[in-house]
Amino acid sequence: MRSFEYWVPTRIQFGRGAEEKTAEEVQRLGAKRVLIVSGGASARRSGLLDRIEEQLKGAGIAAVTFEGAQPNPRLSHAKEGVRRAIEFGAGLILAVGGGSAIDTAKGIAHGAANPGVDLWEFWTGRAKVEKSLPVGVVLTISAAGSETSDSAVLTDEASGQKRGLSTPFNRPAFAIMDPALTLTLPPWQVKCGVVDILMHTLDRYFNPVQDNQLTDAIAEALLRTVLRCGRIAAADPTDYEAMSELMWAGSLSHNGLTGLGGVKDFAPHQLGHELSARFDVAHGASLSAVWGGWARFCLPSDPGRFARLGREVFGLTGADERALAEQAIGAMVGYFAEIGMPTCFSELGIGVQSEEQMASMARAVTYDGARRVGSFVSLGEEEILAIYRLCNH
Numbered sequence: 001m002r003s004f005e006y007w008v009p010t011r012i013q014f015g016r017g018a019e020e021k022t023a024e025e026v027q028r029l030g031a032k033r034v035l036i037v038s039g040g041a042s043a044r045r046s047g048l049l050d051r052i053e054e055q056l057k058g059a060g061i062a063a064v065t066f067e068g069a070q071p072n073p074r075l076s077h078a079k080e081g082v083r084r085a086i087e088f089g090a091g092l093i094l095a096v097g098g099g100s101a102i103d104t105a106k107g108i109a110h111g112a113a114n115p116g117v118d119l120w121e122f123w124t125g126r127a128k129v130e131k132s133l134p135v136g137v138v139l140t141i142s143a144a145g146s147e148t149s150d151s152a153v154l155t156d157e158a159s160g161q162k163r164g165l166s167t168p169f170n171r172p173a174f175a176i177m178d179p180a181l182t183l184t185l186p187p188w189q190v191k192c193g194v195v196d197i198l199m200h201t202l203d204r205y206f207n208p209v210q211d212n213q214l215t216d217a218i219a220e221a222l223l224r225t226v227l228r229c230g231r232i233a234a235a236d237p238t239d240y241e242a243m244s245e246l247m248w249a250g251s252l253s254h255n256g257l258t259g260l261g262g263v264k265d266f267a268p269h270q271l272g273h274e275l276s277a278r279f280d281v282a283h284g285a286s287l288s289a290v291w292g293g294w295a296r297f298c299l300p301s302d303p304g305r306f307a308r309l310g311r312e313v314f315g316l317t318g319a320d321e322r323a324l325a326e327q328a329i330g331a332m333v334g335y336f337a338e339i340g341m342p343t344c345f346s347e348l349g350i351g352v353q354s355e356e357q358m359a360s361m362a363r364a365v366t367y368d369g370a371r372r373v374g375s376f377v378s379l380g381e382e383e384i385l386a387i388y389r390l391c392n393h
Contacts, residue, residue, distance in 0.1 A: 001215075023061060026056065026094070029136075033092075034094050035094070037067075037101050039067070043096050066081050072100070078107035085109075090133065099153075100144075103144070104154075114127075122165055124163065129167045131169070132169040140182060145196075179244035197253045199269065201226075201259075203269055204264055209261060223313045225245055267294060271388070290388075294387050297383065306325035309332075314332075344393050362388060365384050
């Protein structure tokens with residue numbers, strides 16, 4: 001087992017009725033004024049926002065609601081949230097929704113605690129987060145895992161850049177996880193969430209450190225569970241058991257557990273982020289569209305790792321490592337197709353891209369040549385362009 005440091009401070013309330021403990025968690029932190037951050041109209045339409053507001057009011061907690069968080073959450077929206085949080089004197093930011101609302105809430109918390117710093121400075125690395133407001137979460141979408149993760153993503157519409165920020169200050173103080181709140185999700189959102197959960201684990205599983213036996217076994221068990229329950233939930237999003245397993249898997253996939261002792265790769269995420277920023281496609285869909293190309297490009301570097309995925313997750317057998325590796329990639333891409341997720345650019349809805357456009361995308365992923373991405377296989381502009389070409393059909 002390799003060395004690691006692990007700290008996940010998020011207090012979790014999980015199960016039916018967990019929503020009713022929201023005010024209790026806010027009170028435990030001593031917050032008197034709360035800015036509630038939510039996404040589209042669904043949280044209001046379902047009555048969830050009304051119930052949360054009434055619950056806080058009944059506990060003597062002042063609250064205002066800031067709605068409108070979008071998929072691929074916008075920097076400008078988070079900045080407006082910062083202004084409102086400061087104006088209201090919020091002591092806690094409460095996200096009600098999925099990853100977009102949560103990441104927006106994290107950004108607002110950082111900005112409100114550091115009013116003299118431009119929020120984007122944290123995401124570009126020009127400023128370091130050294131203090132923030134506490135964030136609480138009432139989760140309604142199992143996908144991003146942001147309810148327990150140390151990461152958050154924002155998109156700057158002005159520059160067209162989508163960037164992630166990892167810091168211990170991104171860990172929410174508490175997460176309310178009631179699977180019943182996910183049972184009205186549209187099938188497309190459920191499917192995108194399934195892909196995101198799988199990818200958060202695959203992007204840790206594929207790394208150059210391969211002698212962490214327990215960590216690998218945990219990752220493989222999570223992948224098997226998500227594949228099985230994702231198939232059920234994609235067909236019937238009202239299946240409570242399947243949706244509850246996905247909700248817990250979403251948190252475990254992105255709180256660091258499935259990669260302890262290893263080195264995160266996350267190259268497919270970086271390639272997908274560029275597609276989301278440039279074409280405003282769903283995050284999960286961008287990941288399924290690029291993973292097959294990434295896997296085929298990386299296969300020669302370590303066929304054994306892909307073969308292990310085939311054996312331990314898909315139950316494949318055979319002595320030929322290369323053949324098993326290819327079958328494993330085919331099985332994962334086939335699963336994406338089975339649940340109705342895109343596996344190439346045309347299925348993603350962006351069409352076949354020109355060589356010039358793909359070169360521009362590859363350049364952007366590297367921040368104009370300032371970085372390489374990935375740890376399983378280190379990728380620069382040339383390699384990223386080659387992967388995009390494999391996806392370009």
